[in-house]
Amino acid sequence: MDCRMAVRVMHEYLDRELARDRLAELETHLRGCPACRNRLEILTGTEALIRSACAGREALPPADLPDRILRSLPAPPRSRKWARWVRRHPAVTAACFFALVMLGSWLATWNQDDRLRVEAGPDADRLVIEGNTVIVPAGQKVSGDLVVANGTVRVDGEVEGNVTVIDGHVLLASSAQIAGEIQEIDRAVDWLFFRINAWLDKLMGSR
Template identity: 45%
Template sequence: MDCKQAVSLMHSLLDDDLEQSSALELKEHMLGCPACKEHFHQLESTEQLLYGFNHRLQTPSPDLTERILKAIPEKQKQQAAWLKWVKRHPAITVAAVFVLVMMGSALSMWNADQQMIVKGQQLDGVIIEENKVIIPNGKVVKGDLTIHNGLAEVYGDVEGNVTVVDGRIFQASTAHISGSVQQIDEAMSWIWYQITNLFSSAPSAK
């Protein structure tokens, strides 16, 4: 057996995939050939390293969650009862967060498509553009005003409440709104509601 043959058989030997006669020949060669012996040792340690690496990847440490939870201070752990639930149901928690994120982005896409809706008892003198409602200076709007998916620019008077859902409101210095001004982000409050609901009901879940 020459060195070339020996090297070509080394992997098979490491994999225990070599006929006994060939294995003996290879071992005999390595006994008399320091270069091949050294090469084999290098191969051996590389394979061991790779094996260990693959092995760790394939079987993730089962006490990973345990160690993460231990890293959290005791006091905080007691306060956060939902952590126990998360620990018991890691897959469900990950899935729930994933669904919430997906729904959040779906909602924002859906909102981007939506047209502005303006509701009011009396809209005379109110300028309504594609995505903007303007209450001009000097105009008086009687009653409540609700705007969905748009920008409200108030320069005049509103004798009532102004509610902006999934939009923004701009009040000029000349603006006067007798009622309350509310901005509601439906998508955000919906997601927030889902999250708080999940975690407030979580500890009682079995």
């Protein structure tokens, strides 16, 4: 071990990170090198001086510092728990937010109009509307689906598709013939499912 290396090893010794076999090597070097012996002695002494200079607590903090610190703290925010959750799950939060906005807009469209609405495809002119009642007259045939919102449907004739009534109901005459399904939807949620299903059907159909 040369002197250069010995100095490096000394510092590791002072760091208390020197392996036993390295320490033996250092001792061997020191035995034959007064300069390095002296250097280690002064380094050890310097360390002692630093410790002694740092140990003194003559710089005391003002006695009222803890109180001032505690008084300066802002009031804890109320929504801590969910704020923490939000911070940890940003993707889920974004998804939830999106879903909420979408739901809001669905509900808004659902709530908005309480007027009678009829969707009947190309055969809409065959329907008769009396007040809030949509009538498929006897002997008439609606070839597609019939969707009515906020009204009653009276089927005297024939519907080749599905009949769906939102916030209303279906009256069937004995002469009524409906090839598809009859569905009555009363709640917003159902309306949503219906919309989503219709959309999915369309999607599947278009493939």
